[in-house]
Amino acid sequence: MKHIELLSPAGTIRNMRYAFAFGADAVYAGQPRYSLRVRNNDFMADNLAKGIAEAHQLGKKFFLAANVIPHNAKVKTFIKDIEPIIAMGPDALIMADPGLIMMTREQWPDMPIHLSVQANTVNYASVRFWKSMGVERVILSRELSLDEIAEIRQQCPDMELEVFVHGALCIAYSGRCLLSGYFNHRDPNQGTCTNSCRWKYDTKPAVENAEGDYLLADSAVISMNDLNQGLNTASCGGADRHPLADNIYFLEEEGRPGELLPVMEDENGTYIMNSKDLRAIEHVQRLVEIGIDSLKIEGRTKSHFYVARTAQTYRQAIDDALAGRPFQPELLGILDNLANRGYTDGFYQRHHTHEHQNYLSGYSKSHQQQFCGEITHYDTETGWADISVKNKFSLGDKLELILPHGNRDITVENMVDKYGQPMHEASGGGYEVKIPLPDADCRYGLLARYY
16 A cells, blocks of 8 residues: 555654654644734744754654635735745645636746645545645545545546644634524524524633643633623733633533533634534544545644644554454543543444444543653763653653654652652642663653553
């Protein structure tokens, strides 16, 4: 079988390095102004140049996301702003807007263009159209089944195809809200909307932990009306931004007490509801057999732990599929430890077999972990490693040492602080400790505690 590309997200240079170390063949990143990730994105011009150069030194690829659907103001500045970035040599531009694609093709006819998932390509006729426009690869819409993807592959054998296998899913499709269908199975697109967006919600503050997951904060309920009034007042002021707008909150719908839904606001607006996250690792073998060229992980705003763990896990699934080895259901449990809103395999397979149901329910419980530390330095003479603590761990705890060339379980037998004083417990994030480790190749080492 042909090589299958594993494509990982890179919201930061650090995440890019972890992605490559743990098995990614390529990464994607984007300038905040022209991609769909403004928050937690440090890829301005200097870091783009650095990232592209480092990727090419490793024999890897760097794709630049320019997939915004622009209004006139951004159209006017696009060519001028993108010109110095193209001079850096990205391997492709990921684009969605036909106008920007046309302008790019006219200015740089040899620049490879990948059609973004934002273009919602759901059939082989559209793939053929985009091929006629000079597009080299199409990232297919998430709203496709495995059988539909297989038919597109058969009808378009000479077009590169890419699909998402992991990460966030949107509650809407092509801007058409699915909120009512999500809550009570009445589809707004079929004329049966129950106006779920207008139900009563309370807002509760959240805090972010080291894994990038959001937890309920110890604070009183915030009135949604008070919050909106504060945000609207700030918006009217133009330059001033209300501090509450940068926080993360949970919404609780009146009829569903205890079901907390994360909501956040950035410069583009407020995001009220979230689908479960996509996890399609059990379908990697089928996607490889279909002949998909690239399997993509979403998450440019996620942590380096997320990027490393997903790259390593999906790399294993791809390599197993290419070698004819059976799927390892233990991989499901590994991914369960990452920050997620609950998992679904999206539209790939509507009804799971009994065997898959056992996979989904049985293996998550046996591999429960928490990200607890990052190796920042390893002394080859003493065998001791410097650890930046992310979550609590203690003497006697069983940890998984996560390394690019393979993982192993260890037990914490000794621990000292950065001054060499013995410690029984690293209480949580912010501590720096030293522990002995059995491996000298720890440049990108991470630790997770079993519980």
